Amino acid sequence: MSQATEESASEPSAETIREIGHDEYDPVGTFALIGLYFLILVFLWFFMYFVEFLGNDPTVVSGTAVVVALV
Amino acid sequence: MSNVYIDQFPAEAKVIRAAFYSSFLALALGGVFGIIQTLHRTDFLRFMDSVDYYTVLTAHGVFLVISFTIFFLVGIFTWAVTTSLDRGLEDIRFTWGWYSLMAIGITMTGVAILAGFTDAIDMSASVLFTFYAPLQAHPLFYLGLVLFVVGTWVAGVDWFRSWWAWKAENPDERIPLPTFMVLTTMLMWYIATLGVAAAILLFLLPWSLGLIETVNPLLTRTLFWFFGHPVVYFWLMPAYMMWYVMLPKFSGGKLFSDPLARVVFVLFLILSVPTGIHHQYLDPGIAEGFKFIAMTNTMFLLLPSLLTAFTVVASMEHGARQRGGEGYFGWLKALPWRDPVFTGMALAGLMFAAAGFSGMINAGMNINYLVHNTFWVVGHFHLTVGTAVALTFMAVTYWFLPQVTGKALWSRSVALGQVVVWFVGMTFMSNAMHRAGLLGVPRRTAEPQYEGFEFQAAVGSIGELDAQIALGGVLLTISLGMFFANVVGTALNGRSDDLPANEYAGALSGPDDAPLVLDNLKLWTAIAVVLVIFAYTFPLLSIIDRGGLFGPEVIPFPLTVESATTLGFALETAASTSFESAGEIATSALTAVMR
Ligand code: HEM
């Protein structure tokens, strides 16, 4: 029966060429990727404005209910 | 003795196998219906009457999002609990009991749906997977669903029993992460399914049996979406679990943070249910204020999804860097792209990121009005459940199937091709669906072609979009064919003694860094219940107040005239008075807070 898998899983696999521990690891690539994703999202939001709103009459949630709830 | 799952837990492996095969059967059926309806809608191939389209669509929806997903996830949940607690289930007959309940239930539901194709049997259930009243199904449909859901409840009890037994022996240890994920998901599921249980048992089933004559459609709809939103997390959380505990391993690294993973699952437990009304932004009869609250809760739900994106990508990057990856983006090249399990999951995650955008559009109350019930929405959920979940499940199958059968995978290259073809096919189909939705093309329509009316496309044309949808659908069908070739090929293989060990990823920052309170399941459940009460009491009361518990008029019942009407009337009066007073309290509280 295999032991608690945590331990065995931490053994480096064949392709691992170096061990990187918690303190040496700096996920810059992750920040780069997620940052890129945010840029795309922001761009799409602007794009959405042109696709949807400029071509159509504005869609309005009848403001009062929401506004009253907020005031 | 080897470290393969089937050797560690032979009895459990058998149940998981049964669950997987049930799941794959549903996937196959659902896929066939999927391509039929794609070609019908786009008018490339119409061999059936358009009336039957809705039977096909019901079968596609129910088989894929109820049977395929849920059978698969009970399989991996069983794996997760047994593996991470390192103990077998308490009583395997109990386990077979819930599996049988689920199997019998979904068979009943499936028979009721498929009977809709023939007039020989007086039975049909072409109510689509949302079964909105006044669409009415044969009682067998609802009964089957009830049995199926009860089966999942009992499954949850099975996993809780394992945990309780383990805790008695290991009083001071943290709940292992995979088990923690299973338990939080099941708690969420118990709360969520109360809505659909109430809708079916109190209203739809008696109505379909002829015991009551009418129902309040808005009430049953709202109860459906009470369940209908969190059910998407019931599909997603197992996929997330795979991304957290398996993907780092296949990337060659470790999970970035165990505590963060726990936080994410707790947030899902708390926030999944009180958001269902965001599917009803266009329903008349629900006050805009309630919809606004649902929207706010929905936006909070973005948080755990973004946390997931961060943790999962950081774990992949850790693997890539251990494998020698460098640079801001260069590390991506060091990932094991030839491994179908890794690549399938990574592509599924990428599609989910795209779905994040269309989901934000859906979630905004006013923007939702532009896409509501259009093909956009279908495009959206083929990215979420249809790819983020389905492709993750298919990809991990390539690892799990050998574990639970003890047989080597039939072909790794076919597997790699399969996940890539799915990705390409879905890119075509889903992108075109989104664009068609923006033009106003409706969903759930057998013939969205109208005489004397043209959808106006700024770029491209309807013909071009239809062609892309059909092409995407064909690619997806081919991908499914490759998947099943691998499943069958693997089943026909002989036993192999050269399989990888059954293990999941370790964590860079382990459970000891997580605050203890995260493991306090009672606390989180209590908070979840309170939030649900906040979000739903007033909307439900106001719906009952306006439309009556069983529909607009007080209907006399054939059998229990006295009792039922009295009860209904009492409830109504109670509801309206408490709603009024509660409303007053809420208004004064709000004004007080705002000042
Ligand atoms: C071969 C692959 C697939 C194809 C060709 C396909 C095609 C389609 C099409 C064209 C529709 C829209 C029909 C309409 O609104 O008129 C649809 C609906 C739907 N699909 Fe798929 N799909 C596939 C796979 C999946 C998967 C894997 C899932 C989920 C796991 C899924 C879940 C759904 C659901 C829930 C609906 C909505 C049903 C309804 O509106 O009641 N599909 N599919």
Ligand SMILES: [Cu+2]
């Ligand atoms: Cu939702």
